[in-house]
Amino acid sequence: MDVFAPMGGVVKVDAAAMDMDLVNTVATLMQTRQTILPKRLMPPGPDPTQMRLILEAAASAPDHGQLLPWRFVVVPDAARDALARVFGEALSERDPLATAEQVSQAREKAYRSPFLMLVVVDAMRGDPEIDLHERIVSAGCAVQNVLLMATAWGYGSALTSGKALKSTVLRTLFSLDAGEHALCFLSIGSVQSRKKTPLRPVHDDFVSVLLG
Numbered sequence: 583m584d585v586f587a588p589m590g591g592v593v594k595v596d597a598a599a600m601d602m603d604l605v606n607t608v609a610t611l612m613q614t615r616q617t618i619l620p621k622r623l624m625p626p627g628p629d630p631t632q633m634r635l636i637l638e639a640a641a642s643a644p645d646h647g648q649l650l651p652w653r654f655v656v657v658p659d660a661a662r663d664a665l666a667r668v669f670g671e672a673l674s675e676r677d678p679l680a681t682a683e684q685v686s687q688a689r690e691k692a693y694r695s696p697f698l699m700l701v702v703v704d705a706m707r708g709d710p711e712i713d714l715h716e717r718i719v720s721a722g723c724a725v726q727n728v729l730l731m732a733t734a735w736g737y738g739s740a741l742t743s744g745k746a747l748k749s750t751v752l753r754t755l756f757s758l759d760a761g762e763h764a765l766c767f768l769s770i771g772s773v774q775s776r777k778k779t780p781l782r783p784v785h786d787d788f789v790s791v792l793l794g
């Protein structure tokens with residue numbers, strides 16, 4: 583079997599010596615993950631032991647300089663009212679003409695998924711030579727690890743963003759430092775219903791070879 587060598591090129595490997603079950607399991611896991619939006623997630627969410635294991639998966643993300651440039655802020659049930667208030671205020675601030683129904687819809691998003699957390703990236707922590715792009719890549723890898731681990735445990739998950747992430751009210755609620763950015767929310771829960779898996783790009787859609 584041909585595989586890409588870490589130092590470049592292709593090497594022959596003994597397929598029998600490889601753990602093909604592991605290869606297939608990982609491939610299946612990655613292909614199985616799909617966004618299950620918070621409105622399609624329901625209780626129960628992961629129990630505390632599962633949740634810890636799911637979140638610890640983030641620690642294996644590549645992290646140039648070991649800066650730990652990202653962090654997660656869990657939003658427990660007790661804090662959902664505060665988040666709802668912020669979602670409502672963020673909408674009213676950016677659109678003073680928003681109707682009471684629109685504000686109510688914005689507020690309702692705070693209550694949707696059994697487990698909810700904010701993903702934060704820090705542009706300034708540690709070595710300033712490591713710029714924001716690298717830090718966001720590290721955060722993305724950490725997030726993907728979490729999504730895959732949640733999938734492995736049989737839960738649905740989703741990332742959601744939105745204009746409220748940049749609002750002062752949200753930054754204040756989550757006590758974000760000046761160099762921190764709210765990247766997205768991450769939701770996890772049991773799958774109520776799922777849509778068809780989206781059409782995935784194929785190898786040639788995103789791989790090209792540099793012409794020497």
Ligand SMILES: Cc1cc2nc3c(=O)[nH]c(=O)nc-3n(C[C@H](O)[C@H](O)[C@H](O)COP(=O)(O)O)c2cc1C
Pocket residue numbers: 615616617618619741742743744765766780
């Ligand atoms: C940072 C980030 C934020 C996202 N925010 C939203 C969102 O606000 N609403 C939404 O429907 N999907 C959101 N998504 C999910 C994408 O729409 C989704 O990943 C894409 O449609 C591919 O579907 P899949 O995850 O099932 O492969 C977000 C994805 C990322 C990476």
